[in-house]
Amino acid sequence: MDSLVWRVLPLLAILVSFLIFFYFKDPNTAQLLIKLSSDDDCTLLPYDHYWISSNRIVTPQGIISGSVEIDKGKIISIVEGYGKKGSSKQEQVIDYGEAVVMPGLIDVHVHLDEPGRTDWEGFLTGTRAAAAGGVTTVVDMPLNNHPTTVSKETLGLKLDATKNKIYVDVGFWGGLIPENAHNTTILEGLLSAGVLGLKSFMCPSGINDFPMTTIDHIKEGLSVLAKYRRPLLVHAEIELDSKNHLEPKDNGDSHVYSTYLNTRPPSWEQGAIEELVGVTKDTIIGGPLEGAHVHIVHLSDSSASLDLIKKAKSRGDSISVETCPHYLAFSSEEIPNGDTRFKCSPPIRDAFNKEKLREAILEGHIDLLSSDHSPTVPELKLLEEGDFLRAWGGISSLQFNLPVAWSYGKKYGVTLEQLSLLWSKKPATLAGLESKGAIAVGNHADIVVWQPEVEFELNDDYPVFLKHPSLSAYMGRKLSGKVLDTFVRGNLVFRDGKHAPAACGVPILAK
Ligand SMILES: NC(=O)NC(NC(N)=O)C(=O)[O-]
Numbered sequence: 399m400d401s402l403v404w405r406v407l408p409l410l411a412i413l414v415s416f417l418i419f420f421y422f423k424d425p426n427t428a429q430l431l432i433k434l435s436s437d438d439d440c441t442l443l444p445y446d447h448y449w450i451s452s453n454r455i456v457t458p459q460g461i462i463s464g465s466v467e468i469d470k471g472k473i474i475s476i477v478e479g480y481g482k483k484g485s486s487k488q489e490q491v492i493d494y495g496e497a498v499v500m501p502g503l504i505d506v507h508v509h510l511d512e513p514g515r516t517d518w519e520g521f522l523t524g525t526r527a528a529a530a531g532g533v534t535t536v537v538d539m540p541l542n543n544h545p546t547t548v549s550k551e552t553l554g555l556k557l558d559a560t561k562n563k564i565y566v567d568v569g570f571w572g573g574l575i576p577e578n579a580h581n582t583t584i585l586e587g588l589l590s591a592g593v594l595g596l597k598s599f600m601c602p603s604g605i606n607d608f609p610m611t612t613i614d615h616i617k618e619g620l621s622v623l624a625k626y627r628r629p630l631l632v633h634a635e636i637e638l639d640s641k642n643h644l645e646p647k648d649n650g651d652s653h654v655y656s657t658y659l660n661t662r663p664p665s666w667e668q669g670a671i672e673e674l675v676g677v678t679k680d681t682i683i684g685g686p687l688e689g690a691h692v693h694i695v696h697l698s699d700s701s702a703s704l705d706l707i708k709k710a711k712s713r714g715d716s717i718s719v720e721t722c723p724h725y726l727a728f729s730s731e732e733i734p735n736g737d738t739r740f741k742c743s744p745p746i747r748d749a750f751n752k753e754k755l756r757e758a759i760l761e762g763h764i765d766l767l768s769s770d771h772s773p774t775v776p777e778l779k780l781l782e783e784g785d786f787l788r789a790w791g792g793i794s795s796l797q798f799n800l801p802v803a804w805s806y807g808k809k810y811g812v813t814l815e816q817l818s819l820l821w822s823k824k825p826a827t828l829a830g831l832e833s834k835g836a837i838a839v840g841n842h843a844d845i846v847v848w849q850p851e852v853e854f855e856l857n858d859d860y861p862v863f864l865k866h867p868s869l870s871a872y873m874g875r876k877l878s879g880k881v882l883d884t885f886v887r888g889n890l891v892f893r894d895g896k897h898a899p900a901a902c903g904v905p906i907l908a909k
């Protein structure tokens with residue numbers, strides 16, 4: 399008997415050390431090995447009623463020095479005066495000193511690609527990266543996943559795929575494609591099932607089961623959306639005929655960025671937006687499409703396209719526009735030959751265009767920022783070949799939204815209050831997330847705590863949680879703005895490089 403115990407014990411010890419090794423080596427593997435389910439595993443904090451104090455809390459009324467009281471996931475009071483917690487017991491106070499306490503970022507343009515293309519990204523990797531970057535809510539695009547999210551049933555597949563995998567809250571855009579634009583039953587089914595709005599392409603999307611829509615499909619979609627009071631997001635580029643193309647430079651060498659840039663001129667964006675504003679005129683109060691809203695995603699052209707949007711806004715159209723950090727950080731002149739990490743559509747344009755986009759942000763003509771995080775696998779990004787014409791278009795950036803927007807934005811005068819409008823309040827409004835987007839009493843305690851002054855380099859030692867870190871155009875850059883802690887509905891989901899043991903984000907469905 400004794401000898402049996404002595405034989406089993408070492409085996410048991412080996413098994414336990416194996417489990418411990420995998421747990422600390424790779425938390426994803428740990429999730430597969432050990433089923434974690436308790437509520438306590440959702441948060442790195444041992445209590446659910448606590449205060450967060452800081453000298454720099456970004457609120458809708460400005461930056462205050464004080465404390466935010468959180469109870470069971472909600473903000474229940476905000477007290478001005480640092481060190482004055484409003485409670486005599488003050489049992490649980492997290493004092494962040496000079497670190498900035500800001501509403502968590504809401505990224506309304508993220509391609510998580512699950513189900514169907516989890517080798518590109520996925521709910522687990524994407525939302526872990528989001529949490530590490532202070533993004534507390536993402537809204538997932540209806541394409542690159544397979545099948546695309548174009549019906550109640552395909553939304554159901556998305557929801558199934560989120561189980562135990564989302565570290566932050568996730569909403570969903572549904573797809574508007576010719577097939578459902580003509581079929582109100584499918585479209586209403588999708589909207590009733592809870593997508594926050596619809597998304598369509600005015601040019602080929604690169605995904606077979608996500609065909610482009612004409613302006614007539616868009617009108618049909620808007621008339622349904624008007625009833626639900628939810629937005630239509632549009633990839634606004636339209637393929638114009640060859641006479642509108644600029645002459646290819648550099649002999650059409652596909653390893654040179656300008657060759658690709660010339661294939662998608664600003665007139666493609668202008669052409670699409672011209673058609674759109676012809677329709678958004680009907681969204682004015684009292685108009686036939688009152689209740690509908692058009693949101694133009696990832697605007698790159700800061701000239702005529704932006705003018706059209708400004709004019710439509712001043713006329714009272716229900717229209718908004720986003721741009722992405724890569725259009726504010728990079729310019730075409732700097733993109734090295736063959737570096738396909740920078741390929742996206744619409745393309746990154748020249749430095750003059752970038753400056754105009756920056757001005758438009760400061761002047762309030764651009765409503766919000768989003769990442770358009772759209773990764774793929776290395777084989778399709780063609781880094782080895784460096785072929786801009788054949789490589790997949792999409793920038794990988796979700797984890798770096800905050801430090802990138804801050805590092806490049808502060809140089810031209812963006813303030814913390816503006817950042818929180820562009821990344822939290824306005825995106826919450828677009829997506830209809832009433833309890834998110836601001837540090838305000840009654841709201842979800844979705845909070846990022848970060849140090850704007852701390853600099854770091856995105857090198858190989860930096861903990862990147864994206865599925866394919868090497869595909870991000872930001873690798874190798876020096877940035878400022880280190881995320882310390884991320885709270886999602888009061889759960890501390892990320893602290894100083896480490897995630898909570900379990901994924902307790904929730905799917906957000908519109909009612
Ligand atoms: N299928 C995509 O993910 N496309 C995306 N690609 C980019 N932006 O290059 C997009 O949002 O258009």
Ligand SMILES: [Zn+2]
Binds near residue numbers: 633695696744
């Ligand atoms: Zn797009």
Ligand SMILES: [Zn+2]
Binds near residue numbers: 509539771772
């Ligand atoms: Zn996109």
